[in-house]
Amino acid sequence: MTFRRRPIPRSHDYPESSLRYTAILAGSVRVYPDGREVCVDSLAGWREYKRRVKVMLERQGGHCSLCGKKLALNHATFEHQRRRGMGAAWRDDRIVKDGQDWNRAAHWVCNSAKG
Numbered sequence: 001m002t003f004r005r006r007p008i009p010r011s012h013d014y015p016e017s018s019l020r021y022t023a024i025l026a027g028s029v030r031v032y033p034d035g036r037e038v039c040v041d042s043l044a045g046w047r048e049y050k051r052r053v054k055v056m057l058e059r060q061g062g063h064c065s066l067c068g069k070k071l072a073l074n075h076a077t078f079e080h081q082r083r084r085g086m087g088a089a090w091r092d093d094r095i096v097k098d099g100q101d102w103n104r105a106a107h108w109v110c111n112s113a114k115g
């Protein structure tokens, strides 16, 4: 009886970067062809997400973007700006876009109240 060995999978059989996005920051963030960035649902992605919230909070002087009151980092959430028109539902985790501030930090209550 002869065994036929299964071929060793080559690395390019496993798409590490799909055509639809590029992974940056050790795979914690995906960049899409239209420039959007989305933090990956992983520990590294979550850390990057929180880091961005912190940066936004600092540039807002520690205040909530929605109610204007003091905002502590552990209560801060990522408040996504919405694009108008097509693609408005697409998430974008960038905090700078075209050289300008993009997205903000807000209390989670303010963020959820806005809907």
Ligand SMILES: [Zn+2]
Residues within 6 Å of the ligand: 064, 065, 066, 067, 068, 069, 106, 107, 110
């Ligand atoms: Zn608030």
